[in-house]
Amino acid sequence: MPATVILQEGREKSLKRHHPWVFDGAVANVKGRCRSGDTVDVVAADGSWLGRGAYSPASQIRVRIWTFDQQEVIDNAFFLRRIEQAWQLRQRLMQQANTNACRLIAAESDGLPGVTIDLYNNLAVLQLLSAGADKHRSKIVWALQKLLPDVAIFERSDVDVRSKEGLEPLIQPLHGDIPDEVEIVEHGVKILVNPHTGHKTGFYLDQRENRLAASRYADQASVLNCFSYTGTFACYALNGGASHVTNVDVSQPALDMASRHIELNGFAPERCSQVKGDVFEVLRNYHNQQQQFDMVILDPPKFVDSKASLKRACRGYKDINMYGIHAVKPGGILLTFSCSGLMEQSLFQKIVADAALDAGRRVQILEHLSQAPDHPVGLNYPEGYYLKGLVCVVL
Structure with a gap:
């Protein structure tokens, strides 16, 4: 008992x-x-x-x-049921997005608290973030092998939140041969994923539909892609007809991967520039030089990791959006995001509005964006909603 x-x-x-x-x-x-x-x-x-x-x-x-079912036992069959149910949904969503990658398990929202599983073609990357998830590692791996026998399994449980559960970071192969890189495709764009050192479990699958949204506004546009990481927003923009994209990131390895993505997708290298630097400084310099773009994309890292840091994070979001708005030509497009779960949608929108006031520009919202459908949100678990974005026209 x-x-x-x-x-x-x-x-x-x-x-x-x-x-x-x-x-x-x-x-x-x-x-x-x-x-x-x-x-x-x-x-x-x-x-x-x-x-x-x-x-x-x-x-x-x-x-x-x-x-919440008193008759349900937490055994191998339980984990197989949960993962199989999630896989049935993901197969439909993957067909819609023309992709071979997805978030297979989105923790609490899929009824498996503390369990994250991302599928990159023939590789599943597992993150176990809670004591219970860690305890049942063998059952989860068994269920994955049962459901997807040809998929290798790699664990990337190296996030700080494990320390709050009394757990140490852990990176290890769990099944099969683990490649150094995996090539995935989404909406016709080829992407290289490094499961060993890439952000999160290797890549930002949650931005898939938002990258597609960017491509819809990119025709003939000059694009500034801030916090560009490996440049996949840039690839989508070029796929959508952008005349030129400038990637800005502080990480040279990320920019090197962005250049590889340009080559992998067959774009002319002169259509994309890589700028290494702090985004805040780069945007301030563009403002001082009165340099503007038809589209600016702001996809910063998480500024909020606790309620205590929310006030400081609001200042950061306001500053980056103010300079981002400065960088948009009149009539151009701003895509701006927050991936901080503690940043509510209404507060984020207010911050962008305050940034527009400080920039002296009139801004209209065209679209509200969120995480891709393979990152569902349980109706009784609002904490599962973390990624919010706006597509705006800057007048």
């Missing part, structure tokens, strides 16, 4: 709405012995059963719920 986590009186409401987290302050008592990652039953103060999840004594999120 699993141990039982008993909640404080009145703290069961979120679980009754099937939100998958139990915070430490909601716990009144733990009945029975349980170690980190063990499966526990969660009950209300009156003893009524609420859910079954993974216990994490080191985390503020004390329990992550695996299931």
Whole structure:
């Protein structure tokens, strides 16, 4: 029998709405012995059963719920059911996007808290971010092998959030031969993914449809692609008919990969320039030189990693958007993003509006953008919505 986590009186409401987290302050008592990652039953103060999840004594999120079905057992078959259900959806979405890559498992939103699995052609990259996910590694790998027997499996559990669960970073091959690079394709654009050193699990799959949105506004445009990483927004823009793209990034290896992507996709090298430098400084220099572009793309890294850093992050977002707006020709397009889950859509839009005021420009929103459909958001798990973007015309 699993141990039982008993909640404080009145703290069961979120679980009754099937939100998958139990915070430490909601716990009144733990009945029975349980170690980190063990499966526990969660009950209300009156003893009524609420859910079954993974216990994490080191985390503020004390329990992550695996299931709200009292009859469901957390075994090999459980993980196979969850991953198979997710795979059925992803196959349809991959056909729509003409891609051989997807986020196969999006953690809580796919009913597997702390589990992220990205599929790059014939390679699955696994991230286990919670004590429960780490505890069931062998079951998850077994289910993947059962469902996708020809796919190699590599673990990239090297993110800081594991420390909040009392876990060390871990990078390891789990099944099959792990390549140095994988070539994927999406919407006709070829992309090289490095699962060993690439950002996240190797690439930003969540921006797929937003890259396509950029291509729709790119015809004959001069494009400034800020925080360009490996230049895939640039490839989409060139595919959409851009006359020239300038990639700006602080990382020379990322810019080198961007140049490889230009060559891989058959674009003339003179249609794309690589600028190594701090984006804030580069944009300030463009402003001082009165240099402008038909389209500016702002896809910065996460500025917000805690509520304490939100105020400072707002200043950063405002500054980068102000200089980004300065860099857009009258009538041109701004694509701007925030990947910070703690940055709410309404606040992000207000920041961009304040940046437009400071830049002395009138700006209209044409489209609201979000993460690709293979990064679904559970209706009872709003924290799964993290990527927000705007397509704007700058007048």
